[in-house]
Amino acid sequence: EPEVTQTPSHQVTQMGQEVILRCVPISNHLYFYWYRQILGQKVEFLVSFYNNEISEKSEIFDDQFSVERPDGSNFTLKIRSTKLEDSAMYFCASLFSGPSGKTYNEQFFGPGTRLTVL
Amino acid sequence: LAKTTQPISMDSYEGQEVNITCSHNNIATNDYITWYQQFPSQGPRFIIQGYKTKVTNEVASLFIPADRKSSTLSLPRVSLSDTAVYYCLVARNRDDKIIFGKGTRLHILP
Numbered sequence: 001e002p003e004v005t006q007t008p009s010h011q012v013t014q015m016g017q018e019v020i021l022r023c024v025p026i027s028n029h030l031y032f033y034w035y036r037q038i039l040g041q042k043v044e045f046l047v048s049f050y051n052n053e054i055s056e057k058s059e060i061f062d063d064q065f066s067v068e069r070p071d072g073s074n075f076t077l078k079i080r081s082t083k084l085e086d087s088a089m090y091f092c093a094s095l096f097s098g099p100s101g102k103t104y105n106e107q108f109f110g111p112g113t114r115l116t117v118l
Numbered sequence: 119l120a121k122t123t124q125p126i127s128m129d130s131y132e133g134q135e136v137n138i139t140c141s142h143n144n145i146a147t148n149d150y151i152t153w154y155q156q157f158p159s160q161g162p163r164f165i166i167q168g169y170k171t172k173v174t175n176e177v178a179s180l181f182i183p184a185d186r187k188s189s190t191l192s193l194p195r196v197s198l199s200d201t202a203v204y205y206c207l208v209a210r211n212r213d214d215k216i217i218f219g220k221g222t223r224l225h226i227l228p
Contacts, residue, residue, distance in 0.1 A: 004161075031213045043162060043218040056215055091161045095213055105152045105209035107216060109161030 002026045004110035006092050012116045013082055021077045021113045023092030031095040032075045033107060034067065036060070036088040043091065049075065082117045089114050120145045120208040127223040136193040138222050140206030143187050149208040151182060151189045156203045156221070165204075166191070193224075201226045 005024045013019050025032050034046040047057040049067055066078045075094075079086055093107040124140040142151065150169055154162040166173060168180040168189070179192040193200055203221040 033215065035216075035218075042220050043156070043216075045215045045217060048213070048215050050213070055213075089159070093161070093216075105150065105207070105212065105214055105216060106164045106167065107162075109163065112159070112161050114159075 002108075004092055004094055004108050006090075006110035006113050008113060009111065010114045010116070012118065015084055015117055016081050018078065018080050019082055019115065021079075021090050021092075021115070023075045023077070023110055024073050025075055025092065025094030026096070026108055027073070029094035029096050029108070031055075031107075032067075032069070033093040033095070034077045035091045035093065035109075037091065037112075038085075038088045046077075079115075082115075084117050087115055087117045120149055122206045122208060122219055124204075124206050124219070124222045126220065127225065129225045129227060130196055131227050132197055133195055136196050136200070136224060136226075138191045138193075138204055138206075138224070139188060140191070141188045142206070142208050145186050145208050146210060148210050149186075150210075151180065151186070152207050152209055153178070153180065153191050154205040154207070154216075154218075156205065158202075162205065162216075162218070196224075196226050198226050198228060200224065 007022045032049040035043050037043045047061045048055045068076050089112040091112045092110045095107045120142045122142045130136045152167040153165045155165050156162040166178050166180045173180045181190040205221040
């Protein structure tokens with residue numbers, strides 16, 4: 001069964017450093033998302049991406065964040081100048097939503113990257 | 119996006135049937151009802167989706183009354199591995215972002 005993969009599984013960084021979180025969505029999917037979950041809290045939407053551009057972003061997704069789909073397979077989240085409060089699990093998700101897609105909102109989530117900012 | 123309300127937590131025992139009810143009073147005509155499951159330290163996973171009446175798959179059943187203002191996720195004969203957080207959400211468009219609530223933390227006891 002196809003799945004979304006994310007690397008690394010755990011990233012430790014110093015405050016102020018830049019990190020890039022990588023995701024490989026399912027190959028025929030068209031919509032891509034990043035979510036984050038601070039320990040003990042709910043999953044929060046960050047950004048959605050379609051047709052090589054951001055389609056929607058949340059208030060959390062400020063100028064510190066950027067996303068990119070540099071090639072046909074990878075989808076990355078860059079966090080510039082990390083802060084302590086950026087420590088969280090970051091989940092990538094993808095969605096087919098093509099002509100034969102019958103299910104609404106069936107996003108496939110990756111296993112997550114645990115980001116720890118020291 | 120329609121607001122959903124579900125219990126914060128539930129306990130049950132292995133082998134029991136578990137029903138988690140979600141209310142969505144302001145659901146719109148075009149909204150679908152979707153349930154996700156999240157195990158600790160894992161990403162959420164789609165369980166089931168429905169529009170009206172009853173939907174069943176290999177994991178769960180979803181019951182939706184005629185007025186669609188609520189829905190009930192039914193897990194038959196739960197096991198310890200069903201301990202997870204279960205999220206109810208409604209979505210109008212296929213590619214809508216998911217707005218997760220706090221979900222229902224289901225704890226299965228031996």
